Amino acid sequence: MQRENEGLLLVVSGPSGAGKSTLLHRVMQERENAWFSVSATTRAMREGEVDGVDYHFISRECFLETLDAGGFLEHNSYCGNDSLYGTPLAPIRTHMAAGDCVFLDIDVNGARQVREKLPEAILVFVTPPSMEELETRLRRRGTNTEAQIARRMAAAAQELPQAAAYDYLVINDECEAAAQELQAIVTAEYCRCTRRFPYLKF
Amino acid sequence: MQRENEGLLLVVSGPSGAGKSTLLHRVMQERENAWFSVSATTRAMREGEVDGVDYHFISRECFLETLDAGGFLEHNSYCGNDSLYGTPLAPIRTHMAAGDCVFLDIDVNGARQVREKLPEAILVFVTPPSMEELETRLRRRGTNTEAQIARRMAAAAQELPQAAAYDYLVINDECEAAAQELQAIVTAEYCRCTRRFPYLKF
Numbered sequence: 533m534q535r536e537n538e539g540l541l542l543v544v545s546g547p548s549g550a551g552k553s554t555l556l557h558r559v560m561q562e563r564e565n566a567w568f569s570v571s572a573t574t575r576a577m578r579e580g581e582v583d584g585v586d587y588h589f590i591s592r593e594c595f596l597e598t599l600d601a602g603g604f605l606e607h608n609s610y611c612g613n614d615s616l617y618g619t620p621l622a623p624i625r626t627h628m629a630a631g632d633c634v635f636l637d638i639d640v641n642g643a644r645q646v647r648e649k650l651p652e653a654i655l656v657f658v659t660p661p662s663m664e665e666l667e668t669r670l671r672r673r674g675t676n677t678e679a680q681i682a683r684r685m686a687a688a689a690q691e692l693p694q695a696a697a698y699d700y701l702v703i704n705d706e707c708e709a710a711a712q713e714l715q716a717i718v719t720a721e722y723c724r725c726t727r728r729f730p731y732l733k734f
Numbered sequence: 735m736q737r738e739n740e741g742l743l744l745v746v747s748g749p750s751g752a753g754k755s756t757l758l759h760r761v762m763q764e765r766e767n768a769w770f771s772v773s774a775t776t777r778a779m780r781e782g783e784v785d786g787v788d789y790h791f792i793s794r795e796c797f798l799e800t801l802d803a804g805g806f807l808e809h810n811s812y813c814g815n816d817s818l819y820g821t822p823l824a825p826i827r828t829h830m831a832a833g834d835c836v837f838l839d840i841d842v843n844g845a846r847q848v849r850e851k852l853p854e855a856i857l858v859f860v861t862p863p864s865m866e867e868l869e870t871r872l873r874r875r876g877t878n879t880e881a882q883i884a885r886r887m888a889a890a891a892q893e894l895p896q897a898a899a900y901d902y903l904v905i906n907d908e909c910e911a912a913a914q915e916l917q918a919i920v921t922a923e924y925c926r927c928t929r930r931f932p933y934l935k936f
Contacts, residue, residue, distance in 0.1 A: 695927065696927060701931055720923070725898060728903045
């Protein structure tokens with residue numbers, strides 16, 4: 533009997549400084565079938581960025597057309613001439629149908645849109661162990677100005693209560709332990725009866 | 735911040751020969767806070783059995799009194815003079831309140847009763863990889879008569895479709911892989927927002 537399964541969609545959110553990127557990097561390295569969703573954006577490409585790797589850089593017209601056609605799983609809704617960001621739906625469907633584990637690194641507003649469109653999505657919130665530790669981490673980076681740190685701390689204070697609406701909460705105190713938890717969440721979700729039972733061959 | 739959590743109640747079912755006991759033994763060894771629920775029974779103690787370890791051996795009167803008082807989480811409902819079996823509720827509540835991971839090895843009928851009384855219980859069904867493999871395992875034990883094997887195979891065929899009502903399905907093909915899956919299920923369930931969020935200290 534083959535261990536066949538439906539794919540998974542893991543939405544990972546958390547304040548800047550919680551350590552999401554490192555965590556995701558570790559977990560994805562250990563999973564053959566992991567696939568990271570690349571967002572589309574209308575903003576200009578920056579030095580060192582690669583189209584299709586960091587983002588899919590597309591025109592505003594193309595973005596709005598795709599949006600109209602229902603081609604984004606979620607998108608930001610900034611007004612005016614702000615840059616637009618969205619998550620292309622088609623590759624996610626393809627990878628999920630292949631049984632892959634699709635990872636999405638998006639904010640709480642994006643996660644809410646995903647939950648509405650794909651209720652089977654698994655929502656994981658990554659928090660720092662405390663607000664003090666979050667501030668320490670933001671300062672340690674050395675790339676943030678005082679104003680940026682203050683803005684990120686304020687954003688975190690707003691985001692954290694919204695973690696209650698997520699399925700899982702990973703407290704990133706020590707990266708190795710947190711990575712094990714995220715890994716366990718993926719493994720457990722593949723074991724869900726709703727996903728595995730239809731593939732049982734008796 | 736301490737990683738405090740509510741306790742877990744894991745109900746593990748599966749046909750005889752699926753390898754539940756070995757699996758549970760492995761997983762419990764690796765968890766400090768694991769606690770295995772010992773059933774109460776009215777049947778006579780057998781050679782080599784220890785009261786309070788294999789079962790709590792109690793009188794029929796005591797069993798029925800406890801049942802009347804709501805002292806069992808689940809119990810079998812054999813008629814006539816058959817032996818009675820039940821899961822004492824009080825120690826389960828105590829261990830769950832202490833944040834422990836409580837394991838229960840009971841059948842599909844027991845699991846249904848648990849789900850009704852404690853909806854937060856996590857139901858895990860352990861299957862062999864195939865009916866052929868189940869038969870091979872039952873024969874390999876060398877302790878079953880042909881009639882017993884036939885009875886167990888028939889029971890398994892009846893139980894397996896009921897796995898659909900469980901939360902998780904662990905296919906015990908290779909014990910080490912299956913143990914890792916069960917371990918992951920426990921870890922992931924401790925990460926559930928419903929259990930962890932109330933303990934966040936921000």
